[in-house]
Amino acid sequence: MEYFLKLFLSGTAKGSIYALIALGYTMVYGIIQLINFAHGEIYMIGGFTALILGGFFFSNSMPVWLVLLFSVLLSIIYASAFGYTIEKIAYRPLRGKPRLSALISAIGVSIVLQNFVLLAQTEKFMPFPSYLPEFSWLQPYKEYINSTQLIILGVTAIIMVFLTLLIKFTRIGKAMRATAQDMHMAQLVGVDVNQVISVTFIIGSSLAAIGGVLICSYMGQINYYIGFVAGIKAFVAAVLGGIGSIPGAVLGSFILGWTESLGTGYISSDYEDAFAFVILIVILLIKPDGILGRTQRQKV
Amino acid sequence: MKRTYMLLAVFALAGLMVFSGAQNAFAAPTIKIGVAGAHTGDLASYGLPSVNAAKLVVKNINDKGGINGQKVELVIEDDQCKPELATNAAAKLVSAKVVAVIGHICSGATKAALGIYKDSKIVTISPSATNPPLTQSGEYPNFFRTIAPDDAQAKLAATFLAKTLKLKKIAVLHDKGDYGKGFAELVKQYAEEYGVQVPLFEGINPGAPDYSAVVNKISNAKVDGVVWGGYHPEASKLVQQMKDKGMNIPFISDDGVKDNTFIEVAGKYAEGVYATGPTDTSTNALAIKAIEEHKKTFGTEPGAFFLNAYAATQALLNAIEKAGSTDYNKIVAALKSNYVDTPLGHISFDQKGDIIGFGFSVYQVKNGVFVELK
Missing domain, CATH: 3.40.50.2300 (Response regulator)
Structure with missing residues (x-):
């Protein structure tokens, strides 16, 4: 039982890592039905920005919480700028074209960004300092969960609630929902669709940057390729939960995390990916739109 | 092109034999050591450093008067790391009456040539063949190596x-x-x-x-x-x-x-x-010296397996000296029972022919x- 609990908690921690990235995926998809493959790279760039800024601030002997605050804020700004620009350059010109074009463009952006960081920064693995506080009261339970995992879990929950509220109750949220339902109609009633989509990308990229800082702090290392592996898993999680749905992305991530963790614990880690994809296939067979996905009606 | 090279090599070899034969007409016969490996082709960079290493060690020993009063002479054969060429090279070395061979370089080529050496009772020391069964199968009692096997x-x-x-x-x-x-x-x-x-x-x-x-x-x-x-x-x-x-x-x-x-x-x-x-050899004084010698003689940094080949040649010549003769059994026994100071460290060989001490x-x-x- 104790073993099960440990595996369950490690699955939860893993799930919240996936969820941090999956939330951004699902949000962009929910509004413009585009799978933004570059999302994983934005997450990586967020992490790198924090690494560089953190090194700079630390060398100026700032207190850790200030370093964390500044690095996170600045990497959010930097990553959002990337997200905004990518949308403008790579996706907007393809709006209204076949959906496959934008998808291929997204894959292209992802490769360009990876190689940009590879060339402009380094091909090596870099140590990532921990910006996050250690809770001493958690020390007795360290076999179960550590401070960083708890923080990631907490941040995921906060972001999920924040996004849900944003979309349900604010003006921009209403505009997002309108754009998601029918872009032309939204334009006709006076919604500035371009602005709404830009804001969506900015929010999505900010989430990726937060994820980058937290997850890299947890892993203790960073390299230009980390966005790819994490991005694929987060994408699977988002599809599992019903892509486009915010609670769905979180639920899908947890299911993925638990499956992998329990599969590893009770069967073998050799088949970790196999468990993930088997569960994806099973759920898609039963519910083709994912667990919390809305059934898409054919528009006529 | 290849044919021309081969022809040239044969002439060069023939010339060498005639020349050395003439020179040593009145001295004690030389001890012939074969050096075989990839000296041309795409893997030449693995084989050529061993030739240089053998040349340096032999030059040092000849300058001191040779072994037991006999000068050492190298017979160099190319196998391009190809098993079919390795058997040719081995046959040539056997007919040149070499006492021992430093080589071959690649495991596949080494395996192909080893049977021939075994039948002719020729000690073979490879600086680079890492395939485990070469020693562990016990099939080749004439085989030694100055590199650790893959496992x-x-x-x-x-x-x-x-x-x-x-x-x-x-x-x-x-x-x-x-x-x-x-x-x-x-x-x-x-x-x-x-x-x-x-x-x-x-x-x-x-x-x-x-x-x-x-x-x-x-x-x-x-x-x-x-x-x-x-x-x-x-x-x-x-x-x-x-x-x-x-x-x-x-x-x-x-x-x-x-x-x-x-x-x-x-x-x-x-x-x-x-x-x-x-094992780190960068602080070994003999390794530093061997690399210096290479730079002085050939003007370049030594390449792959240079130190291994250097140590192999040293161990071999030392064993011949200790054995006091070029008798196969005595050399094998001497290789297994004596330690030598080489650029790889203080080394010897175990019963199967694998290096001890590096x-x-x-x-x-x-x-x-x-x-x-x-």
């Missing part, structure tokens, strides 16, 4: 954890790659031969953000050590997550982890980690650097 690293890690650390139960993890999994499987095999239990043997996904599930599994298996076959990015995540959960059991890994990047990335978590890696060493991270454990 030596795993054997060393297993011996270290079983005999030095005295672990009873270990978990073996790998990254599912050729290198990591190969190492892990051999460690498991050798450790089990020592009576160590391996209740957990698993591959993990390289690049994954989190290994806490498998770390829980390790802790649940109640092992007293972890072996990792793979590279440093995963190793640093594993040690970090293990230590975060309060597990302070030995972590033993391979050459893929014995890299300073591992220490940079894992930071304080790297402390105490064991890793095997090739190969892989165990390193441990102490105060942020890998320190060789003696």
Whole structure:
């Protein structure tokens, strides 16, 4: 039982890592039905920005919480700028074209960004300092969960609630929902669709940057390729939960995390990916739109 | 083109024989040593440094008056690392009446040539053929090598954890790659031969953000050590997550982890980690001297397996000197019973022909650097 609990908690921690990235995926998809493959790279760039800024601030002997605050804020700004620009350059010109074009463009952006960081920064693995506080009261339970995992879990929950509220109750949220339902109609009633989509990308990229800082702090290392592996898993999680749905992305991530963790614990880690994809296939067979996905009606 | 080279080589060789024959007409006959390996073709860079090494050692010894009053002479044959050419080269060396051969370079070519040398009772010392069965099959009593076989690293890690650390139960993890999994499987095999239990043997996904599930599994298996076959990015995540959960059991890994990047990335978590890696020769005075000699004579930095070939030639000439003759049995016995100081260290050969005193060493991270454990 104790073993099960440990595996369950490690699955939860893993799930919240996936969820941090999956939330951004699902949000962009929910509004413009585009799978933004570059999302994983934005997450990586967020992490790198924090690494560089953190090194700079630390060398100026700032207190850790200030370093964390500044690095996170600045990497959010930097990553959002990337997200905004990518949308403008790579996706907007393809709006209204076949959906496959934008998808291929997204894959292209992802490769360009990876190689940009590879060339402009380094091909090596870099140590990532921990910006996050250690809770001493958690020390007795360290076999179960550590401070960083708890923080990631907490941040995921906060972001999920924040996004849900944003979309349900604010003006921009209403505009997002309108754009998601029918872009032309939204334009006709006076919604500035371009602005709404830009804001969506900015929010999505900010989430990726937060994820980058937290997850890299947890892993203790960073390299230009980390966005790819994490991005694929987060994408699977988002599809599992019903892509486009915010609670769905979180639920899908947890299911993925638990499956992998329990599969590893009770069967073998050799088949970790196999468990993930088997569960994806099973759920898609039963519910083709994912667990919390809305059934898409054919528009006529 | 190739034909021209071959022709030239034959003429050169013939010329050499005539020339040396004439010169030594009244002196004691020379001791002929063959040097075989890839000297042309795409693997020439593996073979040519050995020729240079043999030339340097032979020159040094001839300058001192040779061995037992006899000068040493090299007979050089090219096999391009191809088994079919290796048998040709071997046949030529046999008919040139060489006493011993330094070579061949590639394992496949070496294996092809070894049968011929064995039948003609010619001692063969390879500086670079790492294929384990060449010595371990016991098929070639005439074969020796101055390089550790492919499985030596795993054997060393297993011996270290079983005999030095005295672990009873270990978990073996790998990254599912050729290198990591190969190492892990051999460690498991050798450790089990020592009576160590391996209740957990698993591959993990390289690049994954989190290994806490498998770390829980390790802790649940109640092992007293972890072996990792793979590279440093995963190793640093594993040690970090293990230590975060309060597990302070030995972590033993391979050459893929014995890299300073591992220490940079894992930071304080790297402390105490064991890793095997090739024995360090950079501080060996003889190695420094041999490299200097090479630079002076040939004007370049020596290439691959230079030191191994240098040591092989030294060991061979020393054995001939100790044996007092060029008799096959005496040379073999002398190789196995004498230690020689070479650029690789103080070396000898075991009963199977594998090198003793050089190969892989165990390193441990102490105060942020890998320190060789003696």
